[in-house]
Amino acid sequence: MFALRTDRIFQWLCLISAMIAGLLMLGFFVQLSLSSVSTWRQFGLGFLVSNDWDPVANRFGALPSIVGTLCTTVIALLLAIPLAFAAALYLVDAPPLLSNILSHAIDLLAAIPSVIYGMWGLFVMVPIMQKHVQPFMVDVLRLHRLPVIGRYIGEYYNGFGIFTAGIILAIMVLPYIYAILRDVIKMTPPVLREAAYGVGCTRWETAKDIVLRYGIRGVLGGIFIGLGRALGETMAVLFVIGNLMDMPEDIFSGATTIAATLANNFAEADCLQRSALFALGLVLLLMSFSIQVAAQYYLHATSARRGESRS
Amino acid sequence: MAIKISAKNLNFYYGSNQALFDNSLDIEERRITAVIGPSGCGKSTHLRVYNRIFELYRDQRVTGELIIDGVNVLDPQVDVLELRRKVGMIFQKPTPFPMSVFENIAYPIKLHFKLSSKELKQRVEQALRAASLWDEVKDKLKNSGLALSGGQQQRLCIARAIAIEPEILLMDEPTSAIDPVATLKIEELMLSLKEKYTIVVVTHNMQQAARISDNTAFFFKGHIIEYGPTARIFTNPKEKKTEEYITGRFG
Ligand SMILES: Nc1ncnc2c1ncn2[C@@H]1O[C@H](COP(=O)(O)OP(=O)(O)OP(=O)(O)O)[C@@H](O)[C@H]1O
Ligand SMILES: [Mg+2]
Numbered sequence: 001m002f003a004l005r006t007d008r009i010f011q012w013l014c015l016i017s018a019m020i021a022g023l024l025m026l027g028f029f030v031q032l033s034l035s036s037v038s039t040w041r042q043f044g045l046g047f048l049v050s051n052d053w054d055p056v057a058n059r060f061g062a063l064p065s066i067v068g069t070l071c072t073t074v075i076a077l078l079l080a081i082p083l084a085f086a087a088a089l090y091l092v093d094a095p096p097l098l099s100n101i102l103s104h105a106i107d108l109l110a111a112i113p114s115v116i117y118g119m120w121g122l123f124v125m126v127p128i129m130q131k132h133v134q135p136f137m138v139d140v141l142r143l144h145r146l147p148v149i150g151r152y153i154g155e156y157y158n159g160f161g162i163f164t165a166g167i168i169l170a171i172m173v174l175p176y177i178y179a180i181l182r183d184v185i186k187m188t189p190p191v192l193r194e195a196a197y198g199v200g201c202t203r204w205e206t207a208k209d210i211v212l213r214y215g216i217r218g219v220l221g222g223i224f225i226g227l228g229r230a231l232g233e234t235m236a237v238l239f240v241i242g243n244l245m246d247m248p249e250d251i252f253s254g255a256t257t258i259a260a261t262l263a264n265n266f267a268e269a270d271c272l273q274r275s276a277l278f279a280l281g282l283v284l285l286l287m288s289f290s291i292q293v294a295a296q297y298y299l300h301a302t303s304a305r306r307g308e309s310r311s
Numbered sequence: 312m313a314i315k316i317s318a319k320n321l322n323f324y325y326g327s328n329q330a331l332f333d334n335s336l337d338i339e340e341r342r343i344t345a346v347i348g349p350s351g352c353g354k355s356t357h358l359r360v361y362n363r364i365f366e367l368y369r370d371q372r373v374t375g376e377l378i379i380d381g382v383n384v385l386d387p388q389v390d391v392l393e394l395r396r397k398v399g400m401i402f403q404k405p406t407p408f409p410m411s412v413f414e415n416i417a418y419p420i421k422l423h424f425k426l427s428s429k430e431l432k433q434r435v436e437q438a439l440r441a442a443s444l445w446d447e448v449k450d451k452l453k454n455s456g457l458a459l460s461g462g463q464q465q466r467l468c469i470a471r472a473i474a475i476e477p478e479i480l481l482m483d484e485p486t487s488a489i490d491p492v493a494t495l496k497i498e499e500l501m502l503s504l505k506e507k508y509t510i511v512v513v514t515h516n517m518q519q520a521a522r523i524s525d526n527t528a529f530f531f532k533g534h535i536i537e538y539g540p541t542a543r544i545f546t547n548p549k550e551k552k553t554e555e556y557i558t559g560r561f562g
Binding site: 095189191192193194196199200201202205210213214216 | 362364367369392393395396399400402404406408409410418419422423468471472475
């Protein structure tokens with residue numbers, strides 16, 4: 001009888017929490033939509049593809065912020081994923097003491113407040129980028145001369161910009177992706193790994209073809225968590241991205257992200273600009289939301305195709 | 312009869328725990344050798360020396376010699392990837408890779424051989440036929456290997472092992488996780504495979520050992536107590552321990 005009652009209570013609690021979460025989500029959408037009505041009325045969907053942000057003339061376009069957000073996020077993931085994978089792979093088999101120490105060190109990266117990353121970025125990273133990394137990329141490697149992608153790497157630099165922000169973001173999302181990859185590797189049944197080695201796989205082949213595929217759901221989950229964090233990260237980016245409302249020319253350009261634009265402009269914004277900022281917020285929310293939905297859908301589809309029942 | 316594998320004085324250690332003591336065993340070519348003995352006596356451990364899979368673990372080590380075709384394969388100079396191509400392993404629980412049925416076979420082939428896609432397809436079909444699985448899966452080659460039944464998965468693993476043209480097959484209780492009908496299929500398969508391969512099989516099933524094996528080794532507490540033709544071991548064991556075990560008086 002008592003067990004039955006606690007069961008009921010628990011059920012209710014779950015239901016209520018689920019409803020609160022759903023209502024909150026809905027509330028965000030409604031509030032952001034209502035507050036941005038005048039922007040949509042004025043510019044329509046053109047708001048999304050316009051790169052004109054001129055508060056004096058009362059013209060607003062979201063494209064530079066959107067592009068900045070996407071570029072920094074992509075750079076962050078391109079750097080963080082291979083690094084996290086290599087670290088997880090190496091540390092799982094490393095001697096226990098070393099593995100524990102390094103593992104905890106990476107975990108601790110997640111405990112650093114993002115404003116600290118921002119300050120560190122500004123005072124340490126930016127000078128290093130300007131004096132060493134970017135000169136190396138431009139003058140030694142001459143990456144800007146590469147066909148096709150060279151155009152987006154850029155020749156002129158000052159330490160700030162999309163690339164620097166991407167690196168900081170990469171360090172910030174690294175612990176999340178790493179933690180999940182580590183669990184995925186640990187959860188692979190030892191006998192499956194032995195089977196892979198048993199047909200003559202090397203360590204690397206076992207990792208990328210067997211372990212990674214076996215844990216693909218977890219891996220993608222980890223990447224999406226990283227993606228979500230990188231998309232919305234504000235403070236750290238604010239310090240190093242240069243905060244220019246123009247379309248970035250290349251990855252060394254100063255730029256902005258949606259989150260940075262919001263944080264920078266709300267204080268002095270009025271009427272139409274305010275509404276444009278809310279519209280940007282709505283875009284960001286929709287971006288994160290649709291990525292999560294796409295991820296869920298993809299995971300669902302792949303698990304059905306693989307004939308698995310684990311959910 | 313030609314000797315394919317010759318283990319000489321193998322001592323095996325898990326950290327400071329010794330699991331095998333002075334194991335010496337000559338395994339005949341193209342015969343089925345059964346390894347029997349009570350739980351924890353070192354059967355799996357002994358097998359895991361043959362393809363050096365134990366080396367994946369930091370604290371496991373072995374001393375002694377393991378001569379395959381005249382070469383001591385425990386020598387660090389020996390190419391372990393090539394050794395593992397030559398010595399296939401089948402585990403107690405089927406271990407299909409997380410990929411399609413076709414890829415399960417094609418993947419290890421691609422690791423070791425450079426083939427055109429036509430040759431690859433032929434090789435995959437050949438291996439699946441040899442494992443008597445072709446008729447059951449030919450219409451679902453694109454499906455996940457994980458979606459097959461347990462018995463089919465185990466034959467898939469056998470197909471995967473023979474696809475890379477090994478010479479030796481190690482099987483560690485290959486039928487203990489599957490039903491009797493599927494077990495019979497795998498036993499028949501093993502009998503047909505011994506035309507080409509040297510097979511070493513660990514089993515807890517005395518009838519199975521008697522049905523399919525040519526020679527039998529009885530392990531006890533890490534020692535090889537008795538080794539000889541299966542018929543003799545089962546009808547006329549020399550050691551008291553062996554007799555007690557096969558008549559089910561302990562174990
Ligand atoms: N990973 C390990 N670490 C430490 N000791 C181990 C490990 N694996 C096995 N052992 C020990 O080595 C001995 C032999 O084990 P092994 O697995 O070879 O036995 P087995 O004959 O295959 O038994 P079973 O019939 O139950 O499979 C046992 O005493 C076991 O406790
Ligand atoms: Mg065993």
